[in-house]
Each structure stands twice: as structure tokens, then as C-alpha cells.
Amino acid sequence: MTSLTIEYRVENDLIGSLKVPANALYGIQTQRAIELYPVNGEKRLSDYPQLIKGMLRVKKIAAQVNLNIGELEPLLAQGILKVINELLLGLPLDQFPIHACHGGGGISTNMNINEVIANKVNRDFFSSALGHYTPLHPNDHINLNNSTSDAQTTACHFAVIEQWQTLEASIDALTNEFKTQGKKWQYEQKIARTCLQDAVEMSFSDLFSGYQSLIERNKNRLEQDISELYQINLGGNIIGRKGDCSDAFFEQIIDQVNDEMCSQLFRHNDNLFDASQNHDDLISIANRLDLFARGLMKIAKDFRLMSSGPETGFGELSIPAVQPGSSAMPGKVNPTIPEYLVQCCMQVCGRCYSIQMTQDHGELDLNVWQSIVIHNLLDVMTCLENGIKAFTQHCLANVRPNSERNEYNIxxxxxxxxxxxxxxxxxxxxxxxxxxxxxxxxxxxxxxxxx
Incomplete structure (x- = not known):
């Protein structure tokens, strides 16, 4: 049996020297993060391509402005811009192996990005060995006029705005399906229940319109919260003191952001110190998603109740049988899709609570807990999207009222x-x-x- 031999290079930093895989685009600071923060089955930065792309766009925007204002040599800037465009087209995810959450307010994420860009530019454009950081340096050039604080905060906003587009599409599909089913079954009556006791009769159209209204209201509120993310602190640098970057950079950065993002909506935060001390704009979205998840959970649980039976339950509604329900009871079919949505929503609520806690612990001039905020928030949005899609496609789209039972009930x-x-x-x-x-x-x- 032969074992693969891994070759290494040695890099040095403030702490000392460290071996880095010879062909890795990342460098010593990334390698330190790998060794300090064991993943052990948890998520890596590579699991969040939206955030990586957001960081790459921030670095691209910064490089373009630094070129425009004469603070970055044209040859270096051209290399940075070309490499970032290549990375955006095809992310080498194995080059972003660090734990998704780490200490230092996101420094490992920022340096992982900086090192990959610098090494790739030096190798591809200047035939420089990986890890030598000449002529391009990850701190002096990629990080020029930006810092971990403002770069990651801005990238987080980019990532959530991007992720919202796919979540919004799934919400719209759910809303439209409730509208379709409401119209399809508008003449089907059922008994309403208050306090789980028999009440008046109502139509399935009325029932579904209530669900639809809840979903639309939450979507509208989410859109308002998402719109706040177009306020960014890029140029605020470490703590919001814009003097930590050049005046020319600060004056031009927003126009360049809007050019890169094909938008006219981005603008600076009213107070850049506030933007470093707090990230309640992201927490507000988590709060809204938490409330939305609880509403969806109520809908899914209603479907479980209304479809209960088949003989001794409510039996008002038939939902599609998608898999056998029991390994011991032949013929049993469970409401697995509503239950999947319920569990997605439970996960969402737990992650949102973790996000909410970060506001309490954001001491002094920089809230350093942004890693747990952005990774949980992206997970929440993905989890909701998956639950909504499954419920829409595999349950709601083929739901059918049980007319005979409903006629008896009313x-x-x-x-x-x-x-x-x-x-x-x-x-x-x-x-x-x-x-x-x-x-x-x-x-x-x-x-x-x-x-």
C-alpha cells in the first residue's frame, strides 16, 4: 500500500513559521485558522459561496477605486481584477477551508480571501512562487483602503441580498399555489374551529386566503428589512473612522459599488461608527424570518390536523402520499411533508435565536460576532427556501378536500x-x-x- 505524500512550503508571520500545502492558493493565516478551529463535521467557509463571492466583489471594487485614485499600480490592479473575475466565474471552493465561525471578528475569512487573490495573481501574472507575496501582498495591496470590518460587513449585505432573491421566488410560488388552490376549491365548504371546537362553516377559499395573506404580509415586511442592507460601511474601515482610508477612496467607493452591483441603491450608512458597533440590520431580518417561520409552522400543523385520520381523525383534507409511513403498520401514510416544513421552521427559530444573542455581546467599538450572524442567516434562508419548496411542490399542489366528510361536518x-x-x-x-x-x-x- 502506498500513501500519498503531501508537499509543503513554509511561510512566516508575526507568530512564527508554519507549513502550508505547497499548491494551496491560501497562505499562512488561513493555515493557522485551519489548525486553530477544527471543523469536525461543522460548516466551512466553502459552504457559503454567496459570502465568498461577496468578499471577492468587495476586493474587486476596492482594487478598481485604488487604481482610479492612483494608489495601486496599474499592472497590479489589472492582475487583481482579472483574477477576481476568474474566481467569480468558477470558485475553487477547496481553497476556502476554514471553519465558518472563528474568533477575531472575521479576520480569518478576510485573510483567506486576500491570500487566495494575492497568490493567484503572483503565480499567474508574475510567475512568482506561492507564498512569496511579491510583487502583490495580501495586506498591502488586496486590503488597501479596506479592513476586515467594513469588507466583511459589506460582503454580508451582498450575500443576503443575493440569497433573498431565491427565497423570495419560493415564497412567491407558495403564495401563487395557495391562490390557485383557493380558486380551485372555492365552492368546497368545511367546518371552522375555534379553541379546537366546532364553529361556523367556511370555504377552503377563505381558509387559503388567510394563509396567503399571512405569507404576503411577511414577505412585504422582509422586503423592507432587506432594503436596509443597501446601506453599507465600505470605507468606514476598522471602527467607522473614514480617515483610516484615503479621502479619495471614500468619495468614490459608493459609485463603484453601484457600478459593480448594477444598482443605484447602495449608499453609505448615516453613521459609520454605528455600523461597526452594531449589525441590527441583519438581526432585524433574522427576527422577521423567525416570525415568518412560526407562521409557516402554524400552516403546516393545520395541514397535519386537517388531514389526520384516515378514519378517526379530522379527515377534512387529503394530502399526497409521498412515502410509506410505518415500518410496522401496513397501509399507514404520514404527513411527512408538512412535518418536514415544521422541522425546517424549528431549525430556523433556533438559528435566529443565536443571531439575536450577538447584539447583546457586541462590546465597545466593533461587534465581532458577525461570522455567526451571516452563516446562521444564510442557513436560515436556505432552510426556509427548502421547506417552502417541498411543501409547495409535494403537498399543497395536489391537496384535495374530502367532500363527503366536510358535508357531514357542516x-x-x-x-x-x-x-x-x-x-x-x-x-x-x-x-x-x-x-x-x-x-x-x-x-x-x-x-x-x-x-
Whole structure:
């Protein structure tokens, strides 16, 4: 048996020297993060391509402005811009192996990006050995006029805005499916329930319109929160003190952001110190997603109840059978898709709580917990998207009311008494109920309009 021999190069930094895989585009600071923060089955930076792309775009924007203002040599700038464009077209995800969450306010993420860009430019454009960082240096050139703080915050905003587009599409599909099913079953009646007790009759169109309204309202509120992410602190550098980058860079950076992102919406935060101290704009989105998840959970649980049975449950609604329900009970089919959505929503609520905690612990001039915010937030959005898609496609799209059961239900005791109340008043209906001793035939005799 032969074992693969891994070749290494040796790099040096403030702490000392360290071996780095010889062909790795990343460098010593990334290697330190790999060794300090074991992944052990958890997520890596490579699991979040949206964030990597966001960081690459920030570095591209910074390089272009640094070129424009004469602070970056044209040959170096051209190499940076070309390499970043190549990386954006095809991310080498294995070059971003660090733990998704790490100490230092995101420094490992920032340096992983810086080192990959610098090494690739030096190798591809200047035939320089990996890890030598000449003529291009990850700190002096890639990090020029930006820092971990403002670069990662801005990249987080880019990533969430991008992720919102796919989540929004799944929400729209769910809304449209409820609209379709409401129209399809608009003449099908069912019994409503309050406090889990029989109440008035209603149509499936009415029921689904309520769900649709909840979803649309939450989407509209989410859109408002997402719009706040167009305020960015790029140029605010470490703590929001714009003097830590050149004045010319600060003046031009927003125009370059809008050019790169094909937008006219990006602008600086009103207070850059606030933007470094707090990330409540991202937390606000988490809060909204938490509330939305709880609404979706209610809908999914309603579907479980309405489809319960087949003989001794509510049995008002048939949902598609998508897999066998029991290894021990032949013929049993479970509401697995609504239950999948419920579990997605539970995961969302837990992750959102982790995000909310970071505001409490953001001491002094920089909230350093942004890694856990962005990775949990992207996970939340993906988890919701997956749950919504599954529920829309594999459950809601082929739902069917059980007409016979629903017809029986809407002619039971409470709906009949409500009809009597509408015809002859509450007191009269109450008196008849007392006399009937639960005999519904006796109550029906007193109706003007017979059912």
C-alpha cells in the first residue's frame, strides 16, 4: 500500500513559521485558522459561496477605486481584477477551508480571501512562487483602503441580498399555489374551529386566503428589512473612522459599488461608527424570518390536523402520499411533508435565536460576532427556501378536500345552531338547544331554511 505524500512550503508571520500545502492558493493565516478551529463535521467557509463571492466583489471594487485614485499600480490592479473575475466565474471552493465561525471578528475569512487573490495573481501574472507575496501582498495591496470590518460587513449585505432573491421566488410560488388552490376549491365548504371546537362553516377559499395573506404580509415586511442592507460601511474601515482610508477612496467607493452591483441603491450608512458597533440590520431580518417561520409552522400543523385520520381523525383534507409511513403498520401514510416544513421552521427559530444573542455581546467599538450572524442567516434562508419548496411542490399542489366528510361536518350540531340563531336569535337558539338534549333532528325542525 502506498500513501500519498503531501508537499509543503513554509511561510512566516508575526507568530512564527508554519507549513502550508505547497499548491494551496491560501497562505499562512488561513493555515493557522485551519489548525486553530477544527471543523469536525461543522460548516466551512466553502459552504457559503454567496459570502465568498461577496468578499471577492468587495476586493474587486476596492482594487478598481485604488487604481482610479492612483494608489495601486496599474499592472497590479489589472492582475487583481482579472483574477477576481476568474474566481467569480468558477470558485475553487477547496481553497476556502476554514471553519465558518472563528474568533477575531472575521479576520480569518478576510485573510483567506486576500491570500487566495494575492497568490493567484503572483503565480499567474508574475510567475512568482506561492507564498512569496511579491510583487502583490495580501495586506498591502488586496486590503488597501479596506479592513476586515467594513469588507466583511459589506460582503454580508451582498450575500443576503443575493440569497433573498431565491427565497423570495419560493415564497412567491407558495403564495401563487395557495391562490390557485383557493380558486380551485372555492365552492368546497368545511367546518371552522375555534379553541379546537366546532364553529361556523367556511370555504377552503377563505381558509387559503388567510394563509396567503399571512405569507404576503411577511414577505412585504422582509422586503423592507432587506432594503436596509443597501446601506453599507465600505470605507468606514476598522471602527467607522473614514480617515483610516484615503479621502479619495471614500468619495468614490459608493459609485463603484453601484457600478459593480448594477444598482443605484447602495449608499453609505448615516453613521459609520454605528455600523461597526452594531449589525441590527441583519438581526432585524433574522427576527422577521423567525416570525415568518412560526407562521409557516402554524400552516403546516393545520395541514397535519386537517388531514389526520384516515378514519378517526379530522379527515377534512387529503394530502399526497409521498412515502410509506410505518415500518410496522401496513397501509399507514404520514404527513411527512408538512412535518418536514415544521422541522425546517424549528431549525430556523433556533438559528435566529443565536443571531439575536450577538447584539447583546457586541462590546465597545466593533461587534465581532458577525461570522455567526451571516452563516446562521444564510442557513436560515436556505432552510426556509427548502421547506417552502417541498411543501409547495409535494403537498399543497395536489391537496384535495374530502367532500363527503366536510358535508357531514357542516351539518352537525354547532353549525346548525348558528343557522338557527341567524334566523331567530341567540336566545331562541339557546332554548331550542336545551330542549333538544343534543338531538340535531329536533333542532333542524325549527329552521326556516331546511338543510
Amino acid at each position: 351539518n352537525t350540531l354547532i353549525p346548525t345552531l348558528i343557522r338557527l340563531k341567524k334566523e331567530k336569535g341567540y336566545t331562541y337558539a339557546s332554548d331550542i338547544f336545551k330542549q333538544s338534549q343534543g338531538d340535531i333532528a329536533f333542532i333542524r325542525k325549527h329552521l326556516i331554511i331546511k338543510t
